[in-house]
Amino acid sequence: DTAVSQTPKYLVTQMGNDKSIKCEQNLGHDTMYWYKQDSKKFLKIMFSYNNKELIINETVPNRFSPKSPDKAHLNLHINSLELGDSAVYFCASSPLGVGDQPQHFGDGTRLSIL
Amino acid sequence: RKEVEQDPGPFNVPEGATVAFNCTYSNSASQSFFWYRQDCRKEPKLLMSVYSSGNEDGRFTAQLNRASQYISLLIRDSKLSDSATYLCVGLYNNNDMRFGAGTRLTVKP
Numbered sequence: 001d002t003a004v005s006q007t008p009k010y011l012v013t014q015m016g017n018d019k020s021i022k023c024e025q026n027l028g029h030d031t032m033y034w035y036k037q038d039s040k041k042f043l044k045i046m047f048s049y050n051n052k053e054l055i056i057n058e059t060v061p062n063r064f065s066p067k068s069p070d071k072a073h074l075n076l077h078i079n080s081l082e083l084g085d086s087a088v089y090f091c092a093s094s095p096l097g098v099g100d101q102p103q104h105f106g107d108g109t110r111l112s113i114l
Numbered sequence: 115r116k117e118v119e120q121d122p123g124p125f126n127v128p129e130g131a132t133v134a135f136n137c138t139y140s141n142s143a144s145q146s147f148f149w150y151r152q153d154c155r156k157e158p159k160l161l162m163s164v165y166s167s168g169n170e171d172g173r174f175t176a177q178l179n180r181a182s183q184y185i186s187l188l189i190r191d192s193k194l195s196d197s198a199t200y201l202c203v204g205l206y207n208n209n210d211m212r213f214g215a216g217t218r219l220t221v222k223p
Contacts, residue, residue, distance in 0.1 A: 031209050033209075033211075040215070041199065041215065041216055042213070042215050042216075043158065043201065043213040043216075044213070045210065045211065045212070048209055048210065050209065055209060056209065056210055090157055090158070094209065096209070102148050102150075102160045102163065102203075102205075102211075103160075103211055104160075105157035105158050105159070106157060107156070107157050108156075108157050
């Protein structure tokens with residue numbers, strides 16, 4: 001009964017490779033997000049999609065490309081991985097509405113670049 | 115300057131202690147605020163929403179002061195299981211959540 005699930009949980013790969021992380025939510029939420037949490041534990045938003053449409057795109061290298069095939073899925077593809085990409089990536093979702101609509105997070109994907 | 119600022123701690127308190135965390139925010143356009151809890155190597159989980167009138171959930175009390183742009187979380191009768199990082203969060207434009215860097219709490223026996 002996982003609400004927000006992301007795969008893989010761990011990803012260890014070499015610099016220069018291309019990799020994808022998948023996220024799915026079964027909460028019926030309209031909006032999905034990708035966050036990056038670095039070694040200093042600061043959680044920073046990267047992208048937000050509302051019903052397959054991009055609504056937040058923070059200053060993220062264009063090596064990162066989100067794709068939302070439908071409102072229940074938001075995948076993250078990363079090209080030409082760099083050492084600085086090592087972090088935990090969290091997917092989240094929330095309903096669309098005014099005010100008090102907190103986000104629900106997946107377990108995180110721990111990406112390590114060798 | 116970060117939009118949401120918190121004292122990173124760490125706070126080390128004995129079981130049974132009362133501990134208070136503070137958070138300030140710079141963008142007065144924020145609609146809502148929350149406290150999230152994050153355990154080591156886990157995802158953030160919603161602890162509680164924060165209202166101007168103050169709200170309580172068991173041993174936890176949250177307060178929002180819009181005039182001072184200040185949010186607080188009070189934990190009474192600390193338990194070992196309260197050890198975690200507490201994240202202060204502001205919500206903007208219905209979807210955009212901005213997280214503080216988190217305050218680490220360790221409750222010791």
